[in-house]
Amino acid sequence: MYTWYRKESGVLKIAKRLDQAFGDSTWRTLFPEAYVENLLRSYSDHRPILLRGQGSIPPFRFQACWLTDDDYPTIVNNAWKNGEPYIAASLNRVRDDSLTFNKEVFGNIFKRKKDIEKQLQHVQKMIERVDSIHLNMEEDNLQKIYQEVLKQEELLWYQKSREKWVKFGGKNNKFFHTQTIIRRKRNKIQGLHLDDGTWCTDVMQLRDVAIDFYSKLFQNDVEVYPDSLKVELFPSLNSQGRNSLIKQVTKVEVRNAIFSMQSFKAPRPDGFQPLCFKHFWDVVGEDVWKYMMQSFSSGYIDDKIAETLLVLIPKENNPTRLKNFRPISLCNVIFKVITKVLVNRIHPFLVDLIGPFQSSFIPWRGTTDNAILAQEVVHHMHTSRSKKGMLVFKIDLEKAYDRLDWKFIELTLKEFNFPTPTDWRN
Secondary structure, X not given: OOXXXXXXXXXXXXXXXXXXOOOOHHHHHHOOOOEEEEOOOOOOOXXXXXXXXXXXXOOOOOOHHHHHOOOHHHHHHHHHHHOOOOHHHHHHHHHHHHXXXXXXXHOOHHHXXXXXXXXXXXXXXXXXXXXXXXXXXXXXXHXXXXXXXXXXXXXXXXXXXXXXXXXXXXXXXXXXXXXXXHHHHHHOOXXXXXXXXXXXXXXXXXXXXXXXXXXXXXXXXXXXXXXXXXXXXXXXXXXXXXXXXXXXXXXXXXXXXXXXXXXXXXXXXXXXXXXXXXXXXXXXXXXXXXXXXXXXXXXXXXXXXXXXXXXXXXXXXXXXXXXXXXXXXXXXXXXXXXXXXXXXXXXXXXXXXXXXXXXXXXXXXOOHHHHHHHHHHHHHHXXXXXXXXXXOOOOOOOOOOOOOOHHHXXXXXXXXXXXOHXXXXX
């Protein structure tokens, strides 16, 4: 935390944060991976500060700005058909052909922008000396191309920034760009304190520490073999609900599931966002629907479709320990469609299955209700004149939903009278 120390009388020390590095948005744009690390203090009373820079090869990400090119729909259509009949193969073919299209046809937006600016500057200088209809027409044409490039650039940074409260179309390139850099900087894990208190920045060691930490956190401490929940009057899914869950998947269900997703959600392992499936629904819709029907009837999902990215989201600013992160899973869009179809089918029956005191998963109920109830209870305890006394327990269920035993979940679904895998296949 501090970069300067000075000894006072006895063992007393004064510590301050004097040494810092400052950079504006322009510099951060040039060096997006740079960060500052405070090194060991030895001969001086100051800690040396080291400016580090990192570089990496970015994975494939679908770019929304490709949609502005008239040739790109043909690329997607041909690639998708060449990958049939497998969804994973079609997506891989679209990815490969998109990368080739970006390199050979679409090109680098920033380079094209600079080239057009140079051409515009040259034409405008010529117009100052010569009044020519041809030059005026050329300038108008370059201005149209330049505005299109600016739109593509803004769309690129809007997609990367994933901002929700600033509207696209206001030429907010610099804002979106800066916001992207800030978000990446905030989510980037540069180093962590280990259990022994030492600071670690080694990538391989951090990886091993993270795997060990979450493996221990989510492992079963005690094997559970329950036969029954032994709960009287357990709520049960009625026959209408069972039939609704196991009915054949319709194309409308699949389309509604995809179009209910936010277009610019974080990219998944395959690099595609819901925007791509929405825009090319006429091309991919039929195959996606058939894959849904096959998955629901067989209970099988392709390994490539089921791939998931585990991402650590910081709970606070500048986290320094693994417990300060919240792990989330980013699933591929196709896999997310399967889960959304199931959720949409279960949703109408949740009110009959979940008790009135459950404050989550039900519309018009929120976790803030619990806080209000707790305040009322504590207030009543303070104002009560009862001679018997009162007691409140505050139980901290850390990651309770993530640590549920799979056998317990399966048993709970059976007690709720949910369909079994055999029912789905039949």
